[in-house]
Amino acid sequence: MKAEIIAVGTEILLGEIVNTNAQLAAQALAQVGIVSQYQTVVGDNPTRLTDAIAIAEGRSDLLILIGGLGPTPDDLTKQTLAEHLAVKLVEDQDALAKLQQWQQQMDRKMPANNLAQALYLAGGQPLKNRVGLAVGCYYKTADHSYFILPGPPREFGPMLAEAVTPLLPEIAGSPQKIVSKMARFYGLGESFLATQLADIITQQQNPTIATYLKGFEIGVRVTAQAASTELAEAAIEPVMQQIVARLAPYFVGYGEDRRLPDEVVTLLKQAKLTVTAAESLTAGLFQADLASVAGASTVFAGGFVTYANDIKAKVLGIPANVISEHGVVSREVAQEMAERSRQLIGSDFGLGFTGVAGPDQLEGQAVGTTYIALARPQQFTIVQEYHFAGARNEIRQRAALAGFKLLYDELNKN
Known part of the structure; x- marks a missing residue:
């Protein structure tokens, strides 16, 4: 069996984004012995997309169309394929309910074009979008099979893994x-x-x-x-x-779709423990990542962003001499931040983040120098020194994740 991957999106042609979805699709096809001999990128134009589909049908048995399922006027993949195959589009009730729930949460009127995201080809199989709103579709004719999948990688990856990959062995004629x-x-x-x-x-x-x-x-x-x-x-x-x-x-x-913050929240819940943080370098990024996990409120009551030195003293109560003697980018300040935040909130764990995100050195410390402390109940506080590479925000993101890893390792000791 031969397959062709058609990525739809003018932004790919302009080089604004990298077509990583095609790589994942090709790997999934290869796993079941389906040969992917062609990959096509076509802009958001129904005429050119119809031409690309017709060409692909002439040389491939399976067509995977990626992108163009959103609510904007240029998102026309489903409509174009439906017209090409002379098939109607119908609403998937589960996808429609998800759209309506989103509307209620956003407390705004849903534009009519948003409803297009719940459409799929009549007679086909709707593919659930666990992450986003646009439903995918699997459609089969006597001569060809078609997958229509969303373009955003965070939606495409889960749908490929959960909805497409299980169908590929049957399509390929493999009993495995x-x-x-x-x-x-x-x-x-x-x-x-x-x-x-x-x-x-x-x-x-x-x-x-x-x-x-x-x-x-x-x-x-x-x-x-x-x-x-x-x-x-x-x-x-x-x-x-x-x-x-x-x-x-x-x-x-x-887990394909889990992250380090997810793991930490799960472990904290299982152990019935809580955490807080005081952040300078990361300016709340650790706490934002923590709170992004559903149910984090059971393990995280709140914390501190203490960017300036005087706020570290006023809010956390760090003695001025500690900063003046050791510098704000130091083991000692990270330890004070961790211990005092834990005491103020009454959490089981407290983390302190301080460092140099750049673009310039600070107190003679090189860009990327970071100290992260983990205060624990009835134990010595752990303080780790790191030297991260990358641009300013990459350093901050790496530091936040390093804090999660420090806590992850501690929780796995028990």
Whole structure:
């Protein structure tokens, strides 16, 4: 079987975004032996998209169309394919209900064009969008199969993994089941990871191993094919255990769509513990990431953003001599921030963040120098020194994640 991937979006043609979705789609196809010989990018134009579809039908059995499912006038992928196939569009009731719920949460009237996101090809199979609002679709004719998928990577990835990949073996005519498992790591580079896993990657056949950058984390996905799901999972497990054992200091959990903040909130809930923070360098980024996790209010009551030195003294009560003697970018100030925030909030854990995000040095300290402290009940406070690379906001994001990793490791000691 041959497949063609058609990415729809003028922004891709203009070089404004990178077409990472096509890479993931091609990898998913390869896993089941479907050959992807062509990849096309076409702008948001129904005539040119119709031409691209017709050309693809002449040389491929399976067409995967990515993008153009949103509510704006140039989002016409479903409409164009439906017209090309002479098929009507119908509403998916679950997607419509999700749109209406979104409208209520936003407390605003929903524009009529938003309803287009709930449409799919009549006679096809709607594909649930767990992350966003636009429903996808799988449609089959006597000669071709079609997938219509959303363009935003955060929506495309889950739909590909959860709705498309399970259908591919049947489309390919393969009786085998395909199962994947993702392990995530933080605090190491791709080259180091590749070196550590070089022999496993070189010898791979079934299961196969692939690595992915997931923000500032690195994901390692192990995929196996077998006659049953149970046999595939059994094939994955020893390989995954070997990978995690080699990279244990950097391991931050399993799951395609989880993040380090998700893991920390889960562990805090399980242990019935709470956390707070005082942030200078990160200016509330750690607490914002923490609060982005559903249910975080049960483990996080509040915290502090103490950017200026006088606020550190007024709000946290850090003695002026500590800052004057050691500097604001120091182990001592990070420790004071962590301990005093924990005491003021009454949390089990307190974190303190201070450092130099750039673009210039501070107090003779190089850009990227960071101190993160973790105050714990009835134990000495941990203080770690880091030297992060990157632009200003990359340093801040790395620092916030390093704080999560510090807490993650502490919670896993119990």
